[in-house]
Amino acid sequence: MPSARPGQRAVPSPVSRTGAGGELHQQVAEGVPALTSNQGVVVADNQNSLRGGQRGPTLLEDFLLREKITHFDHERIPERVVHARGSAAHGYFECTHDCSAFTRAAFLAKRGKKTPVFTRFSTVAGGAGSADTPRDVRGFAVKFYTDEGNFDLVGNNVPVFFIQDAIKFPDLIHAVKMEPDRGFPQAASAHDTFWDFISLTPESLHMVMWAMSDRTLPRSLRMIDGFGVHTFRLVNAAGEWQFVKFHWRSTLGVQSTTWDEAVQLAGADSDYHRRDLWQAIDRGDFPSWTLGLQVFDQATADSLPFDVLDPTKLIPEELVPIQTVGRMVLDRNPANFFAETEQVAFCPSHLVPGIDFSNDPLLQGRLFSYLDTQLSRLGGPNFHQRPINQPRCPFHNLQRDGQHQMQVPGGRVAYEPNSLAPEGPRESPRSGFNSLALAEEGPKARLRPESFADHYSQARLFYRSLTPPEQGHIAAALAFEQGKVDTAAVRERVLGHLAVIDAGLLADVCQRLGVAAADVVPARPAMPPQDLPPAPSLSQLASRQGELAGREVAVLVADGVDAAVLNRLRLGVQRAGAKLTVVAPLLAGVHAADGSPVAADHALAGAPSCLFDAVAVLGGEPGIAALCGKPAAADWVRAAWRHLKAIGHDDGGHALLQAAGVGSDGAVVALSGKASVEQFVAAAAAGKHLAREGAPGTDA
Ligand code: HDD
Secondary structure, eight states, X not given: OOOOOTTOOBOSSOOOOEETXXXXXXXXXXXXXXXXXXXOOBOSOSSOOOBSSTTSOBOTTOHHXXXXXXXXXXXXXXXXXXXXXXXXXXXXXXXXXXXXXXXXXXXXXXXXXXXXXXXXXXXXXXXXXSOSOSSOOEEEEEEEEETTEEEEEEEESSSOOSOSSGGGHHHHHHHHSOOTTTOOOTTOOXXXXXXXXXXXXXXXXXXXXXXXXXXXXXXXXXXXXEEOOSXXXXXXXXXXXXXXXXXXXXXXXXOBOOHHHHHHHHHHOTTHHHHHHHHHHHTTOOOEEEEEEEEEOHHHHHHSSSOTTOTTOOOOTTTSOOEEEEEEEEEEOOSOIIIIIITOOOOTTOOOTTEEOOOOHHHHHHHHHXXXXXXXXXXXXXXXXXXXXXXXXXXXXXXXXXXXXXXXOXXXXXXXXXXXXXXXXXXXXXXXXXXXXXXXXXXXOOOOOGGGOOOSHHHHHHXXXXXXXXXXXXXHHHHHHHHTOOOHHXXXXXXXXXXXXXXXXXXXXXXXXXXXXXXXXXXOOSSOXXXXXXXXXXXXXXXXXXXOXXXXXXXXXXXXXXXXXXXHHHHHHHHTTOEEEEEESSTTOEEBTTSOEEOOSEEGGGOOGGGSSEEEEEOOHHHHHHHHTOHHHHHHHHHHHHTTOOEEEOHHHHHHHHHHTOOOOTTEEEOOSHHHHHHHHHHHHTOSOGGGTTSTTSOO
């Protein structure tokens, strides 16, 4: 029998009430907690407000109604001005490599040390209710609840940023967000104001190349890498420091959707990424990342052909290798979205001893911005007291009062130094956080260093380090976005920048736009670009792992399906660590050739093939003939073909492929025996079949 928890009052006896609105069909078990007001008054009726007469007016005196409605009216807090749309999970970070030689941070010091984390992924431009799959950079923010205080690593899924100085951030964001007069487009960079800003801000071009790449169309939040972007410092116990850049590497590898797939997903399931993360964790398929560090000294920094304080530049791992020092596993979904995912407050200024900032001017501005934004978003200076934001180590100080103060600090002493409370908190000169004592010099001025002036070399480096299909996707994205720009002068300036980055890129974009590349007036760079040696590590295809683990294969079944083939397929997919989902014309499922029922996970109408990583079609002749008459079935296989997916089929399924005009290639596999299932699984594990691009029915 359920019983009320301590502090809760039990409902005295089960009740069943009939009101004017009809009978209340609610099971009330004995011993359940009584519903109360926020003042602890037990509520007798939660269905009807207090009225003067059965059909009369509602009375102002109904304090229970007013309390409930007032609370509801204030349920929302301001959404984040950027990164409003996000999904998060709890987990842990495990140090796998003793880093005490270069940092005194305890969470990195000892192999095997585990630290709880809360990680929030986000899009940047869209509002909290926007779809998960627009082309956008993804936020990758990790709160480490270390024994020495909270450390927030607030990064993105690309390694560079649009601007070099924080003073430009409001302009960048105003440009990319929906235009203020018309309120559109939501969650899209494909509009005039964004490209106007970009065309006048050449420092953004390197990140623009990343933003137009496949990185900003992630298949899953579990399949993105993360980057701390800025150069930070690590400081060891002897006070010696080195520079560091932080890298998260997805265990599942970086995987992307195609553009058309992302567009379809926005309609088919606007919570695609949120649901995917939640469901993976829920079924025990915990996503994980390794943490890598690029550690380098001042001499190395000085030897590089760019400034390590410039956040629009990366350091190729070909120049400074990445050392893996730990791994993060996300193994628990939030218990409450609002209390945790919405109220979590990340601040790059949340630092622990052993890590320090660099003079990156973008980072320096962020150190102000995040603390400031929490004051308005979370309503005051006590946001650190919310459970999700509280350090897990003890914290004591003499800060007092303020909005939403939840603690009741006793005693008469709220100052320091003091002699009246010798047991109170005191500073710890040696073990506490000490900023590095570094000498700074130079005039006080609003200056951009000369060493930040090269805006094109790394944009070119990135583009030239990619494989031809990746390069083609960038050109297609740029052409799409420019096609949405109304103002010709803006487009022309953008093309002028592409001319400096790479002539091949310009030619490809111009061809897709139907514009003559020869007419484009190249931009005049402040500093002529250099040809840096290509860095293959920047290509996401180069790091592809060819695994099906963590992904989802769907089989569209029709009546008369061969149960043995279906079972073989299920086993093969599951053995590869993936999930097999059965889609049927109706939710009722179908019947196999042997008459046995085949249950469906989804009805065709609710499960377009864009939701899955690979597909198969199986069914007997009459069943498939019925499917061939349904546009949704033809669209299902046609979209899978267009989205470069592996497609399995039996003889019946082949008839549907033909009726839909789907072609054939190495990733279209006839399914029957075990070997053919293995072939299909291998084709599905290979990911997108880029060799298919340009074939009839696909995008070039
Ligand atoms: Fe920022 C949120 C990442 C530059 C100001 N930012 C925010 C989040 C991420 C980033 C992941 C969401 C955190 C969460 O999940 O709650 N931002 C970055 C990266 C940047 C960057 C990687 C450059 C390297 N940001 C940046 C600058 C400024 C801001 C230069 C302001 C000067 N960012 C904010 C903010 C947000 C924010 C307005 C919105 C909500 C919040 O902070 O808590 O303060």
